Amino acid sequence: MKSQPIYRCSDGCYYGDVEIWERLESGTWTPCCWDTEAGTEWMETEDGELLVLEPVSRRDLPDGVSTERVTAGTAVSQQPSE
Numbered sequence: 680m681k682s683q684p685i686y687r688c689s690d691g692c693y694y695g696d697v698e699i700w701e702r703l704e705s706g707t708w709t710p711c712c713w714d715t716e717a718g719t720e721w722m723e724t725e726d727g728e729l730l731v732l733e734p735v736s737r738r739d740l741p742d743g744v745s746t747e748r749v750t751a752g753t754a755v756s757q758q759p760s761e
Contacts, residue, residue: 684718685746685755686732693744694732695755 683696702708708722711729718734737746747754 684734685737685740686720687735688733689731693735693740693755695746697749697754699732 686694688694707725711721711723713720720732722730722732724730745756747756
């Protein structure tokens with residue numbers, strides 16, 4: 680089974696498909712456009728802010744960011760910045 684991508688967001692956070700779908704289904708984010716070749720996606724927030732999501736390799740995740748395979752997909756957890 681192919682693993683789902685992890686995204687680095689322009690808001691400084693990392694997201695897996697679980698977190699992205701939660702935001703889409705709740706209406707917090709609305710997809711604007713995407714680049715299927717690069718895998719980059721743009722989302723508009725409820726406040727009208729434009730976010731850029733860029734796929735990253737798991738090996739490129741910074742310390743404090745981890746992934747977990749769950750029933751719904753891939754979830755990302757992050758330790759808060761100090």
